[in-house]
Amino acid sequence: AALVAVRARLERFRLAGDPADLDGAHSTLRAIARQRLKPRDQAELLVAQGLALYLGEAFGGAAEVFDSALARVGFLGPGERDRLLEWWALALDREAQLLPAGRRSAVYDRVAVRMGQEVRDNPASVPANFWLASASRGAGDVDRAWDTAMAAWVRVPIDLPGAQTLRQDLDRLIADGLIPERARQRPRPEW
Numbered sequence: 001a002a003l004v005a006v007r008a009r010l011e012r013f014r015l016a017g018d019p020a021d022l023d024g025a026h027s028t029l030r031a032i033a034r035q036r037l038k039p040r041d042q043a044e045l046l047v048a049q050g051l052a053l054y055l056g057e058a059f060g061g062a063a064e065v066f067d068s069a070l071a072r073v074g075f076l077g078p079g080e081r082d083r084l085l086e087w088w089a090l091a092l093d094r095e096a097q098l099l100p101a102g103r104r105s106a107v108y109d110r111v112a113v114r115m116g117q118e119v120r121d122n123p124a125s126v127p128a129n130f131w132l133a134s135a136s137r138g139a140g141d142v143d144r145a146w147d148t149a150m151a152a153w154v155r156v157p158i159d160l161p162g163a164q165t166l167r168q169d170l171d172r173l174i175a176d177g178l179i180p181e182r183a184r185q186r187p188r189p190e191w
Contacts, residue, residue, distance in 0.1 A: 001058040001117050003032070003041060003044050003045060003048055005028060006025045006028045006029055006032075006048045006052070007023040007048055007051075008021070009021045009022070009024050009028070010025050010048065010052060010055060013025065013055055014055060017153075022052065022055055022056060025048070025052050026052055026056075029045070029048060029049055029052060032045060032053035033112055042072065043069055043072040043073070044067050046065055046066075046069035047066075047069050047080075047084065049065050050063075050066040050069060050087065050091070051087070051184075053065060054063045054087065054090075054094075054181050057076065057094075057186050059091045059094040059095040059098070060091070060092075060095045061094070062091040062151060063088055063091035063092045063095060064085050065100060066084055066088040066091060068086060069084055070084050070085070070088065082126060082127050082128075082144075082162075083133060084113075084189070085118060085125070085127045085131070086131075089111050089115070089127060089131040089134075089135070090115075092107050092108075092111050093108075093111070093134075093135075093138070095107060095108075096108060096116050096138065103112070104138060105138070105139045106141035106166075107138075108118075108135040108137075108138030108140075109135075110141045110188055111131055111134075111135035112131075112132060112135040112136050112137070112139055112141075112144075115127075115128045115129075115131045115132040115135060116132055118132075119132055119148075119155070123155045123156075124147065124155060124156050124157060124160055125156075125165045126156060126160065126161075126162040126163065127146070129151075129155060129156055129166060129172075130152065130166055130169055130170065131154035132146070132148045132152070133145050133146075133148040133149040133170065134173060135180065136148055137173065137177055137181070140183055141184060142178060142181045143182075145173075145177075145178055146174075146178050146182065149170050149173060149178065151176055152166065152169065152170055153167065
């Protein structure tokens with residue numbers, strides 16, 4: 001019951017931005033007796049802790065907690081893995097944006113490595129396909145980003161939930177990021 005209350009407070013904070021909701025969620029999380037929880041509830045607790053950190057803008061810490069939750073995803077429903085992957089990657093993306101430009105590529109490399117493995121394990125994973133392309137771009141590998149974006153179009157069936165959004169996101173990534181970057185990197189032919 002406490003976990004449900006925490007998730008509700010976190011959602012209220014996300015929608016309304018009242019710091020009392022975030023503070024209340026943190027207080028409740030600290031009071032939960034982790035050792036008495038069943039494995040599924042322990043996984044849910046990790047998800048709630050990660051969300052609380054993310055909403056509190058502790059993005060690196062949130063990513064680490066989401067990573068721990070991913071190790072327990074067998075205790076959660078099948079859709080939770082993709083949701084957790086998305087939150088993990090979003091947290092690392094936000095963390096990278098706060099870093100100096102020279103340190104960002106290491107964070108994006110981490111995301112690309114993880115998402116590459118996820119795509120090998122589940123080729124139709126919507127977040128893994130998007131973040132593999134996006135993180136490759138963030139790591140400075142524009143050619144791999146291009147290739148993985150093209151591959152995502154083939155790997156993810158159009159009727160899969162989230163596929164339409166993935167295609168729109170990939171279109172935006174390609175049109176706004178990859179095409180201009182590839183054009184800058186390729187020398188113009190001399191006529």
